[in-house]
Amino acid sequence: MRALWVLAVLCLGACESGVVAVIGTERAYTVYGYLSPRADTQAVRVFAIDGTIDEIRPDPLDARVESVSLDTGQRHAWRDSVIQFAENNFGHVFWTRFTPAYGEQLRLSLTRPDGLAATVDIAMPPLAEPLLEAPTVSPGYVELPVLWHLAPRLNNVRVRYYTNKGRFDFDYGNVQRASPDGPIAAVLPHQDARTIFSEVFRTGGDTREVRLRRIEQFVLVSSANWAPPGNVFDPDLLIEPGHFSNVTNGFGFVGAGYEASFLYEVPDSIALAAGFFVD
């Protein structure tokens, strides 16, 4: 009986009590960024997939990053830079000097020392040409549709109003509508005029004397896949692994795009219809 007791105690005491919390993944890296045909330096942020959530240390990341043009075969090796964002907060930015061509197809690969690699195929958007389509004008309502000819997609649409009272900026988000020739992003001066008048009034100006001179629309002409689900960049949604990702055997998103703008000299008839003062 005593032997049985001792045996039971020994068996139970020796039972496996270890636990594995992080089981690892065969995915190589997580990478974020975008490539621009209007920049001479290209850069992406690279995260290793670590075993703990400890802060990233300022040690070099042992990754081989390379881009290759799928059109010309030209290769570029990317270099690591350790960036300090804040105290004890470092990050790895891989960069290289070259300017991709409009419409060029590229492949970015990030390879671990053990040979495991993550890759991203990136399609540079073609050079887009902004064209103002026929405005819709009626008293109190003005819509200025701007067609971005050949652009795959627009992101980060902003509008700036140049008036005699100063400049006023508006964020239009990703609002656009598709057309066979490219996306159309509309400007709504009558709607923005109310905000402008409110701001002028708040700063003690006379709202009856606000003259509109020019409107400038800024966009990020983007690759077609730079489109979030539901057309909303919701951080709580996009943080989920695998969501809005174009990285093969890895995580993250690498887009392509460039900033562009369209400047419009506003005729008196349109400024008047939108509610602005004209001489």
Added chain:
Amino acid sequence: MSDLGRMLRVALASLVLICAASSATAQILRGFISDQATGEPLMGVNVALISNDGSLYGAATNLDGIYLVPRFPPGTYNLRITYIGYVTHLDTLTFAPQQTQVLDLAMEEATSRLGELVVEGDADDAMADVIAGLERIEPAAIERIPGPDVSGDLAAYIATLPGVILVGDQGGQFYVRGGEPTQNLVLLDGMLIYQPFHILSYYSAFPAEILRTVDLHAGGFGARYGGRISSVIEAWSRLGNNTGVAGSGSVSPFVAGAHAEGPITANGRFTFLASARQSLVERLAGPAINQSIPLQFGDQFAKLQGQISRNARLSVSGLHTYDRGRIGSEIARGVPTEVRWTNDALGARYLFLPGNLPILAEFMASYSYHAMELGPSEAPLRASTTGRINMEANLVHYSRRGDMRWGMFARTLTLTSELGGLYQELDLETEYVTEAGIYVAPELQINSELSVSPGLRVHHFPSKSALFWEPRFRAEWERGPDRVSVAAGLYHQEIVGINDRRDAASVFTAWAAVPIGSVPRAFHVLAGYNRVFRAGWQASADVYFKRMKNLYIAEWTARPRLTSRLQQANGRVYGLDLRMEYRRPRLGLFANYGLASVQYRAMQPELLDWFGSADYSFRPAHDRRHQLNLTASLEYREFIINARWQLGSGRPFNQALGFDGFLLMDGSRDVFTEPGERRVIYERPFNGILPTYHRLDLSVERTIVAGPAHIAAQISVINLYDRANIFYLDVFTLQRADQLPLLPSLGIKVDLG
């Protein structure tokens, strides 16, 4: 208000009908039966009136020791009052028409007369005596469980029950048959206690010295109870000794405590009971094993009660508890997870037996307050307070074929939360909520073997314009040694406790009135079989099923630590509880086995790409599939030896694939300046299984008598073979926290009076 008005009209009409019916009642015998030595009420005493022609009219005392025999013809009867372990009382009573007689009796314990120990057949503390999920827990059973303290505690006992899951020995979080801790209704003398267990889970707010009885309804509870969807723990404190002043004091490396009780008036009609405990674990037990146990807690309880007239009793109870400790992962870098909470409760209970009516009326008023904070005490990161004023009336109308139980209640709650960005959907600052309702629950004695209790509870939330109809049903069939019982019911919970159960060690809970979506509800159905064998054997089996809807769970997110959002999930629980016990005068052997399966199902569209489906189901952290408790209690010479061995299969936990980072690519972000944030890449929820849990606790106690004092010394060992049982694993830092290691303890308790 129309619903509330309709409900009140129904209640008043019911009252009129019942009173009208009662007025037709003829002769009544009623009274109060207590223990002669202590004055404590005795529950379950059989009172029988036997006429000359052999007709039998009887009743049993309730938990207050009150009995009432209604509706019997005038005449002369032999009175027989019996209770196991006590001297039977015999008398002859003659009743004139319309006469009500009051017979109070202080029963004499048979042991004191016979000079021998009466254990066999005394089933008051039987562990296997379960009626469709309802177990009545007596202090004697609590004392049987070995613990680190010479005084017993309800928490240690409850942890041995099948179907009750304790995720660790810290945090005070009990899961009953798949339900969450915040879904348990815990009452002490009718007062709601929001956080009834201390931060060191061996201890509840209710030391054994103050307890008279505890009813644990693990499911299928009757219409009297509502507002929670899992279980009910209803504790009643003792009245206090009415024959003389008594008290006790105890000390161990874990806790020091004392209690006192006695009569306030010379005739013993008014008594008091008070207790206080203070933890010593941080100062004594921790250093003794060279390990930091940063936990502090304490509780104080006081009660005054009195028989204010022949027909009425009044009691006033108050409780204060506090807890403070560091549990779980760091909230932020270098900021430990210190959690603090307090409970305050004050309540009055008035019991009234109208002179000529076969009615027992209970009126209760109470105020419960709970406060909880997370983070440094000088600057808490999260805070939540809850205050509740409760008024209720419960009536029992006695008749020969059964009792009509019904009642009504009205409550108002103030809920305040400062969550600092936690649970983003919530706009919680201060909420005011009202509740009102009625219930009716007749207990019908169909024949000598079968009793049924259908019930209906109507629960109204005027402030939320919500009305719930909750049918309930309980039935019991008993023949000889066999008993079969079934229960079912529908339950809603409008005031919910919100927490982040992704982390099993997470204790912080904010209370709120249904913040999003629909009201959580549950349907219970269960059946039990109980058999008393010869020679001290008793066994029971309970099967149960719960379907739960609209539960609040933390949304699955790759954001680490305390950045939860809420979502609603459905769940189902099924299980089997088996209990067996063998009791002889000096030996008790108890075996409990629980088999359970808990599954939650939720819908989260953002998981579609990662998991391949937005609809996902998982086993929550408290889904312990198998649990076995073996308890032995042996009296050997002057020693009482108690041992308990627990075995629990591993609980689910969250495994991660790794950690990376996240940048929101919502435009032309400059990767040279954008810091981004860290991210955890989870596997599917709760996909990992923690190691099996098992532990052996042992205690040896000896009591010596020194004059008026009984001095008990106990040597106990927690975790005798020093098993490294995991409490939680910080998946972010890979730091593992284990439950308490081998921990010897010496406790001394002195009883006076």
